[in-house]
Amino acid sequence: MTNHPRIAFIGGGNMAEAIIGGLLSCGYPISRCVISEPVQARCDFLHAKYPGLCILSGSDANRLAVNGSISSADESSDASAAATVSLQVNATNAQELSSLAAADVIILAVKPQVLRSVVVDLAPALLALQPLVISIAAGIETSAIARFMAEGGQDSQSSTLPPVIRVMPNTPALVLEGAAGMYATADATAEHRQLAESLMAAVSKKVCWVESEGLIDTVTGISGSGPAYFFLMMEAMEEAGVALGMDRETAKALTIQTCLGAAKMAQSSEDDLKTLRVKVTSPQGTTDAAIKTFEAGGFRDLVQKGVAAADARSRTLAKELGGSKL
């Protein structure tokens, strides 16, 4: 990416870290990123891991991250507001911070449960600055985010809501191997879509746009939650190796490399997934014995149910946390 928009991450949890870690590792300038994170221990961790990254904590940190300064609503209490904001920045980016323009992109990376209060609080700044808003919160629909912005921005001069792009990334973004699904509202321009896509593509090998927002719930069920399914499978294989007398380290190493190798083969081969499986499986052989055991135990049905449960949970979250009653 030649142009480096200033990105404010609201929330510094695992997914924000995966995205920011990925961006930094592929050369995104650290001075163009700021994270607002309320938990001090988490700030300390991020500060130690990413020296020089501007990390804000404290009650006004979200607005400071978005605006580059305490918003005008706080002018009367600037001193106390400033006192509650702890800046974990080094001298270089402390100077940067003082001269920062407002953020071009806001990445809402907070838990879905707190998204409403965060967006309502940020709404005056979002309406005034019109950044591109990217939400990675599971389950919360773009219409709900728009409603939260309208609610918090009731007294703003502008009633134009900024465009929202919803993204479901996944944690392998941390090692630049992410997979992400994206949905844009009709008011997002081609430039907004391009910007969001280039940010996610910096940390993801696969970025897919979905044309209906409901499919983001399915992306969540497949690739958002998916890394955990493979970790579970790997845990189970490691345990199986140990149960059969292998030392844990060897069982773990063989499992991980097998998973990686299978994924690479699946990615590079012209064969479909079934053909790849059949090619490993000699008739009446060892793989056949294992596959028959998995099939008899309802493996496919279980995977189907698990993915559907994640998809359904994403839709329920939308109702619980973004419903019109809020």
Ligand SMILES: O=C(O)[C@@H]1CCC=N1
């Ligand atoms: O488990 C969750 O709710 C989130 C969404 C996708 C991955 N983690």
